[in-house]
Amino acid sequence: MENVEIKKLTEKFGTPLYAYSKESIVKEYRSFAHALKGIGGRIHYAVKANANVELLKILKREGCSFDVDSEGEMRAATKAGARGKDIIFTGPGKSSEELAFAIQKGCRYIAVESLQEAALIKKLARTLLKKIDVSIRVNPDIRFKTHAYIATGEKKHKFGVSPQNALRIFEFIKQSKYVRLVGINAHIGCQIENPDTRKLLAARLISIALTLNAKGAAIQYIDLGGGFPYDYRHQKTFDAKKYFEPTARLFKRYPQFTLVIEPGRRIVAGAGILLAKVLYTKENYGNHFTVIDAAMNDLIRPALYGATHRIVPLQATSRPKQLTSVVGPICESADFFANRISLPLMKPGEFLAVLDTGAYGFIMSSNYGLRRKPAEILVDQNKYRLIRKRQTYEQAL
DSSP states (O other): OOSOHHHHHHHHHSSSSSEEEEEHHHHHHHHHHHTTTTOOEEEEEEGGGOOOOOOHHHHHHTTTTEEEEEEHHHHHHTTTTTTGGGGEOOOSOOOOOHHHHHHTTOOEEEEEOOOOHHOOOOOOHHHTTTTEEEEOOOOOOOOSSSGGGGBBBTSSSSSSOOOOOEEEHHHHHHSSSEEEEEEEEEEOOOOOOHHHHHHHHHHHHHHHHHHHHHHTOOOEEEEEOOOOOOOTTTTOOHHHHHHHHHHHHHHOOOTTSSEOOOOOOHHHGEEEEEEEEEEEEEEEEEEEEEEEEEOHHHHHHHHHHHHOEEEEEESSSOOOOEEEEEOOSSSTOOOOOEEEEEEEEOOTTTTTEEEEESSSSSOOOOOOGGOOEEEEEEEETEEEEEEEEEOOOHHHE
């Protein structure tokens, strides 16, 4: 990883262990910044992908802003140096305490998901005597091919409101001297590979914004959310500039609007690896298993989504390869990382790296089985440092 031998990390910090490349994070962020350079626009990193404050600091120094879904994520962004206007607050279920915190913080905007939420924001802003800008999250009913659990933009989903209800929300808040509508936003899901799908979303949101502005709104932000593609299987390159070309042409026709995007996975996924030690190997009825010390509580994506991560041994070997299932130590059949993949025959005490785990890895980890959450390491050229200690058992209990 960069100029650091990964084996040294396992020797010093033990396993399971997450490690991240600073260079990878910066490179991915800059690819988005370059893609939007010609049309302006704002990049708000989706903190839910990986909320480690040290990684957020890297992005903040690059000029990145943040998209948060909770008060905790807002506090993490603030700890990383973000000011109120660097933050947008999204999510379908914000509590009154979280909304009050966001209003006091002075977020760039809060994404409204219902008329009831708009009423609560209006009440809190009046009580706090604080002005706050809002966006309305629209459900555009756009379907595309992806995993059912990460599709969020169809009318059957809980997210956002219909264009008709967006108009009702605007009519409700427009008389308030504390609440101002400044944006329309949507997030239709993850792994949106087709650039024309992104353009279609932009066109629908712009159409809604034009309708609302004709009725007296002052919408300036068109927020297309995140969901940019990441290929876990083959590591295909992602040309952000080419991807945005259809959308960029559309926005050049409407210079009154500022494009906002919320990349998360695309920026950090490839920066991270999960390191694990082989505990045992065994064979049952012709099925071979490699048992490691990492488990589904450390990385739940394979169990939750059937996600595929590449797995590689840290040590070179001339041993013949065989089909093996890489599994964890928890008493669940879902506790696996890969089924029947080709790996050299591993020996107890050797190490494997589960690749592309920078997004939705540690952040979704748990103490299931009263297992301790792993440590996190940041690699920067030929240096590395601990950015989160491994939990103690006292903290896990």
